[in-house]
Amino acid sequence: MSSPTLSPAPAAPGAPLTKKALTADHPTWCPGCGDFAVLAAFYRVLERLQYPQESIVTMAGIGCSSRFPYFVNTHGGHFIHGRSLPFSAAVSLGRDDLHVFVFGGDGDGFSIGGNHLVHTARKNVRLTYVIMDNSVYGLTKKQTSPTSPIGFKSKTDPTGAIDQPINPMRTLVNSGATFVARSHATQVNHMIEMMEKAARHDGFSVVEILSECVEFYEGAFDAGNPRKGGKFELVENHDPKDLEAAFRLANEAWPGRFGIFYDSPRPTKNALEKGLIAKARERTKGASDLELLQASFRKAR
Amino acid sequence: MRGLVIGIAGASSDGITAAGESLINAFAQEGYFATLSTNPGTQIRGGDVFCRVRVSTDPVLNSGGLLDLAVVLDWENFSQLSGELSVGPETVVVYDRRSGLTASALPLGGVRPAAAVAVPVAEIAIHAGAPTQARESVVLGLLSAWLRLPQKRVLEALVSRHKAGGDPSPKTYQKAFADAVAYAKEHPLGRAIALDPAAPPEGKRRVADGNEMCARAALFSGCKFFSGYPITPASEIMQYLQREIWKYGGSCLQAEDEIAAAAAVIGASYAGTKAMTATSGPGFSLQTEVLGLASAVELPMVCVNVQRGGPSTGMPTTQEQADLFAATFSSHGDTVRPVLAPTSVADSFDVTVEAFNIAEQYQTPVVVLTDRELAQCKAVLEPIEPSQFRVVDRLEPTKAELKRYARFQITDAGISPISHPGMRGGNYLAAGLEHDEKGAPTASGEIHAQMTRKRLNKLNPLKLRKDLFLFEGDLDAHIGLVSWGNVSGIAREAVRMARAKGVKVKLLVPRLLYPVAETIYEDFFATLRRCVVVEQSHQGQLHRLLRMWTQTPREFMSVSKSGANRITPEEIVRLIQAMEQPATDRFRSHYCDLLNVI
Numbered sequence: 001m002s003s004p005t006l007s008p009a010p011a012a013p014g015a016p017l018t019k020k021a022l023t024a025d026h027p028t029w030c031p032g033c034g035d036f037a038v039l040a041a042f043y044r045v046l047e048r049l050q051y052p053q054e055s056i057v058t059m060a061g062i063g064c065s066s067r068f069p070y071f072v073n074t075h076g077g078h079f080i081h082g083r084s085l086p087f088s089a090a091v092s093l094g095r096d097d098l099h100v101f102v103f104g105g106d107g108d109g110f111s112i113g114g115n116h117l118v119h120t121a122r123k124n125v126r127l128t129y130v131i132m133d134n135s136v137y138g139l140t141k142k143q144t145s146p147t148s149p150i151g152f153k154s155k156t157d158p159t160g161a162i163d164q165p166i167n168p169m170r171t172l173v174n175s176g177a178t179f180v181a182r183s184h185a186t187q188v189n190h191m192i193e194m195m196e197k198a199a200r201h202d203g204f205s206v207v208e209i210l211s212e213c214v215e216f217y218e219g220a221f222d223a224g225n226p227r228k229g230g231k232f233e234l235v236e237n238h239d240p241k242d243l244e245a246a247f248r249l250a251n252e253a254w255p256g257r258f259g260i261f262y263d264s265p266r267p268t269k270n271a272l273e274k275g276l277i278a279k280a281r282e283r284t285k286g287a288s289d290l291e292l293l294q295a296s297f298r299k300a301r
Numbered sequence: 302m303r304g305l306v307i308g309i310a311g312a313s314s315d316g317i318t319a320a321g322e323s324l325i326n327a328f329a330q331e332g333y334f335a336t337l338s339t340n341p342g343t344q345i346r347g348g349d350v351f352c353r354v355r356v357s358t359d360p361v362l363n364s365g366g367l368l369d370l371a372v373v374l375d376w377e378n379f380s381q382l383s384g385e386l387s388v389g390p391e392t393v394v395v396y397d398r399r400s401g402l403t404a405s406a407l408p409l410g411g412v413r414p415a416a417a418v419a420v421p422v423a424e425i426a427i428h429a430g431a432p433t434q435a436r437e438s439v440v441l442g443l444l445s446a447w448l449r450l451p452q453k454r455v456l457e458a459l460v461s462r463h464k465a466g467g468d469p470s471p472k473t474y475q476k477a478f479a480d481a482v483a484y485a486k487e488h489p490l491g492r493a494i495a496l497d498p499a500a501p502p503e504g505k506r507r508v509a510d511g512n513e514m515c516a517r518a519a520l521f522s523g524c525k526f527f528s529g530y531p532i533t534p535a536s537e538i539m540q541y542l543q544r545e546i547w548k549y550g551g552s553c554l555q556a557e558d559e560i561a562a563a564a565a566v567i568g569a570s571y572a573g574t575k576a577m578t579a580t581s582g583p584g585f586s587l588q589t590e591v592l593g594l595a596s597a598v599e600l601p602m603v604c605v606n607v608q609r610g611g612p613s614t615g616m617p618t619t620q621e622q623a624d625l626f627a628a629t630f631s632s633h634g635d636t637v638r639p640v641l642a643p644t645s646v647a648d649s650f651d652v653t654v655e656a657f658n659i660a661e662q663y664q665t666p667v668v669v670l671t672d673r674e675l676a677q678c679k680a681v682l683e684p685i686e687p688s689q690f691r692v693v694d695r696l697e698p699t700k701a702e703l704k705r706y707a708r709f710q711i712t713d714a715g716i717s718p719i720s721h722p723g724m725r726g727g728n729y730l731a732a733g734l735e736h737d738e739k740g741a742p743t744a745s746g747e748i749h750a751q752m753t754r755k756r757l758n759k760l761n762p763l764k765l766r767k768d769l770f771l772f773e774g775d776l777d778a779h780i781g782l783v784s785w786g787n788v789s790g791i792a793r794e795a796v797r798m799a800r801a802k803g804v805k806v807k808l809l810v811p812r813l814l815y816p817v818a819e820t821i822y823e824d825f826f827a828t829l830r831r832c833v834v835v836e837q838s839h840q841g842q843l844h845r846l847l848r849m850w851t852q853t854p855r856e857f858m859s860v861s862k863s864g865a866n867r868i869t870p871e872e873i874v875r876l877i878q879a880m881e882q883p884a885t886d887r888f889r890s891h892y893c894d895l896l897n898v899i
């Protein structure tokens with residue numbers, strides 16, 4: 001990955017949101033990196049969704065994949081490694097007007113940020129999380145990641161990884177996320193479909209995308225790529241509300257299937273909090289902050 | 302000022318806190334000032350095992366030293382707590398006759414109290430029909446008769462608490478209370494613990510603790526988002542806000558850990574909301590990466606660290622002032638974040654409001670360093686006058702500025718308008734990666750230097766804020782003290798006591814600890830030949846910070862005790878008297894345990 005250059009494109013007010021308006025810095029990924037395709041697909045998704053540009057927030061943690069927000073001309077941030085979910089959750093909560101997208105890598109999401117993933121998911125915060133899984137630490141130049149398979153040779157496992165990797169889909173289905181999908185960076189239309197559905201989902205939606213690191217883990221996902229002799233098999237005849245069936249899909253042998261594993265809405269934390277506020281305000285009859293504060297002193301003895 | 306200091310020690314089922322709360326509420330209603338400190342001891346189950354109430358007709362500056370009256374229901378806990386509940390030659394000890402001890406055999410470590418009086422506490426309670434629940438009522442009956450407190454008030458407080466606790470039959474403890482009153486009248490304690498009558502208060506006074514005042518200050522400042530993770534002794538801030546903040550249209554997020562809490566707070570701030578987190582040492586250690594990010598992206602956030610004994614898990618329920626270095630320095634990189642410390646329960650409100658204002662004005666994280674003693678000590682407070690406080694909001698870009706928006710624009714004051722999601726044209730990347738004025742990443746040394754300067758220099762006006770310092774004593778004194786946080790209340794009282802004895806001395810109390818306001822200290826030091834920093838940490842952390850940043854007087858000492866060891870006003874008076882003596886070796890060395898000096 002090289003260092004980025006700057007080319008922010010100001011948005012024309014009122015005009016439809018196009019790739020041109022959404023393009024910011026020129027991506028700094030290595031030529032051939034799977035992440036380019038994810039970015040291209042994301043532009044297409046935003047073109048389809050036509051959200052007001054100022055209502056879109058693109059966040060990320062740290063990693064090659066987490067450079068993503070620099071390349072999208074929206075509000076956003078480049079946070080610290082693994083912690084972008086709690087940051088983004090707080091951006092989303094209380095802001096019905098915003099559309100929050102979070103991007104990150106397998107290390108960012110499943111290792112250092114693993115616990116945040118589980119808790120943001122179970123709380124069903126309204127946002128869309130896209131994991132660009134390359135089964136390696138790219139930015140730090142080839143160390144073992146939590147999704148690297150046993151035997152993978154990296155700078156931290158020179159004789160091959162010995163630890164059992166996590167199964168991302170099982171982790172995601174188990175997390176409490178209300179929308180879980182899987183895609184492959186060589187399948188642009190499929191990615192667009194998955195990300196668009198995720199964005200339209202009212203709740204915590206997550207898309208795991210196998211996105212090859214050509215620099216440090218070439219060929220990692222060939223088994224899911226027909227052009228490299230693999231098979232891209234879609235999820236079929238599957239009830240996305242069936243949790244057990246979702247686990248069965250997640251447990252299928254590598255490279256498994258692609259599509260929506262789980263989609264079962266329940267009230268979002270955003271909506272539940274809104275309810276709490278409305279109820280509390282009803283009881284206080286819309287008193288001003290100062291009146292409320294003074295009343296709290298009167299109650300104290 | 303001295304008033305009375307009353308300590309009550311018992312078993313965890315004895316309703317010690319309840320008794321203390323009834324007393325402080327009755328004192329408040331009668332027009333007295335008072336503080337109440339409680340401590341659960343080391344066990345997890347059950348209630349507190351001791352409380353200390355200090356009452357006076359003047360505002361109470363600290364919870365006092367030696368006890369005037371010690372009420373002992375359980376000697377085992379009392380002996381463990383001798384550091385907190387110390388008995389001296391002027392203390393009157395009242396104890397439950399049930400222990401069977403004679404006055405001369407009390408386990409007081411060789412101290413001979415002024416009087417030791419055995420009272421049939423358990424007997425009165427058993428006679429009333431409910432031994433364990435009624436013991437606190439007996440103590441309250443005795444105290445209200447001996448202190449001539451209006452019995453109605455004390456009983457009212459007792460009744461309302463029992464009601465709140467769902468206790469249907471008030472008869473037993475009312476009877477215990479009445480019997481105890483009758484007993485006390487027949488067995489007066491004499492002049493030893495008499496209380497001067499209080500003048501009726503002007504406004505209605507309230508009882509609150511530091512954590513509550515901190516939470517209220519957040520709401521007053523317009524804080525609409527809180528996130529935290531439970532930890533002693535800070536949890537009450539989250540618990541208070543979890544109950545209250547929704548009424549204000551805000552929300553409270555119990556996070557999975559303190560890192561997530563801090564991350565959420567900075568996320569909310571990025572989205573345009575005033576936000577706060579509160580924690581104690583272990584959680585604060587986790588939050589430092591996010592605090593550094595907040596400095597880099599120049600977003601306001603308030604982080605309250607209620608200090609407890611450390612390092613590591615340390616002593617969760619005890620007092621210490623040892624997180625100053627952590628608050629000041631624990632972040633990588635070339636950065637400064639403001640650190641404030643309240644000096645009293647009431648000041649916890651003022652300082653938290655100030656923390657929000659500084660955070661908003663200078664677009665920076667601000668750490669509020671309170672401590673376990675202030676946080677969990679209840680005090681009788683004057684009513685808050687909101688018009689005395691200003692509330693600052695962050696600078697936002699104008700429409701014109703949004704046309705050519707540069708989030709990190711270099712300005713004279715170093716402050717550039719913050720836009721938020723939803724603002725058209727205001728999009729920028731809040732990035733921890735070094736950035737130029739527009740927020741684009743950079744590896745340029747020149748831009749890095751420029752941005753570092755911006756982030757540091759914008760805080761300079763803070764160093765001129767005299768209103769963030771308290772001063773007390775003789776302007777031209779040759780000897781002086783510096784003290785901070787809860788300990789400053791002890792130093793203030795000591796300075797008053799020493800001056801009443803004719804000693805010329807002065808005291809400076811910083812509420813702004815960092816950045817160090819060099820000129821304010823140097824003005825204070827100008828007349829001084831000898832200066833001592835009194836604080837509660839082995840290393841004397843403020844002392845070291847001042848040596849790093851200011852031109853200190855020639856004889857500049859740290860006199861301190863480790864946490865959990867009570868510093869008393871009397872000890873500091875003796876210290877001040879020692880400071881008046883010609884130079885000795887003691888004052889030539891830089892560091893000293895308080896007890897070695899006096």
Ligand SMILES: Cc1ncc(C[n+]2csc(CCOP(=O)(O)OP(=O)(O)O)c2C)c(N)n1
Nearest residue numbers: 062063064065081105106107108137138139
């Ligand atoms: C707290 C912290 N620890 C370590 C790092 C160094 N670091 C940066 S990116 C990264 C791993 C990135 O891997 P992944 O999330 O899979 O992203 P990728 O580069 O593969 O897209 C690490 C370890 C850091 N930035 N912060």
Ligand code: SF4
Nearest residue numbers: 030033064138213214
């Ligand atoms: S993920 Fe791999 S291929 Fe992609 S930019 Fe990083 S190092 Fe290069």
Ligand SMILES: [Mg+2]
Nearest residue numbers: 105106134136
């Ligand atoms: Mg990776």
